[in-house]
Amino acid sequence: MYDGGKIITGIIIGLVFLTFPIWYTHGTVPPRPEVKLPVKEKECVEPRPYMKTKHMQLLDLWRDSAVRVGKRSYIAFNGKKYNMSLQNTCMSKDCHAKKTEFCDECHNYTGVVPYCWDCHIEPKKEPKEKPEEKH
């Protein structure tokens, strides 16, 4: 092999660079997303494990049911009646009123970009937080 030493060195350096992210972050765990759960409402429309894994299917079902069939009422697992609406139910004042503290946390963590908010209006930002006091 001509210039074998150079080639092999090059390959080794290349491998080191390519695998850099793997061994550099090995053993460390990125901070897990922390969602802020609503204070007032204790229960969602379905039990928590179901909502965690299947909220997208549920929302899909809601949109088909509300838009295409005109059936807009949903009976939750606890027997309560809900209006099938992302803006008016899920993201209402007492529930997930802040998109950044709920939806975005996990979606950013998993790199998911749902296009819900291209059209659906996220709740208005609450009045600005108290300005920091000057020392």
Place this chain on the structure above:
Amino acid sequence: MGVNRRKFLKIAGISTLGVAAKPAADALAIEWLDKKLGGFTVSETLLHMFHKPTGFKPGEALTAERWAMVVNVKNCPEGCNACREACHRVHNVPDIENPKHEIKWIWHEEYEHTFPGQQHEHIEEHLKETPFVVLCNHCFNPPCVRVCPTKATFKRKTDGIVMMDMHRCIGCRFCMAACPYGSRSFNWKDPRPFIKEQNPEFPTRTKGVVEKCNFCAERLAKGQIPACVEACQEATKKKGREPALVFGDLEDPDSEVRQLLRSHYTVRRKPELGTNPNVYYIV
């Protein structure tokens, strides 16, 4: 010899039966399925079966077999724009001035544009000035529904409203070409910067979808009449007139709409096209 004559005929016979059976079964099954599924498609029903039961119609909802509107043009107060303002405010319709980009759900049109072919130079004086309220006609035979490749535009089986499912619209604009009334607008740009005050209860649209009047399907579900009709009632009441917009069930012989149709001469826009519009005009 792999296949002898006898075997070949057997296979041919069975295949013919198979091919013929499918359309026959489809034709029989479609009607049965339609009733069974209550408006959902097969795949939607399957999805729901494996997840959770479907929803139901809210008890307070206004229902009809076929919604229709009567526009009594003579009752429109001069310079009144209440219907348009109410509709566009409730539905987050952007206010874009450029006529190439403008979005409209309900608006005023001249007589000759509302009823093209009917105008002549010696026409009644008042028709020249009267603005005609025009909107989606929610046709009984909607050409926009026929051309939509994704079924984003569809006619609700329950009450005949021609609706749009923005989630499915791919912005091909076939519907705009198909609609003979110009009732549809395309979002050439992000509409959000052009909405003065957002109504947080209704979504906006996004760049690249078509939109139009939905006969306030979301308000009917809450037991409210369409926003334009409500605004019109208030505006005409102030002037001491009967409302110019009347909304009701065309299939109910006692509805306000039917009473007006019985007692007045009414016209519809471009009826010769066979779209069978559900908006009637008392000229």
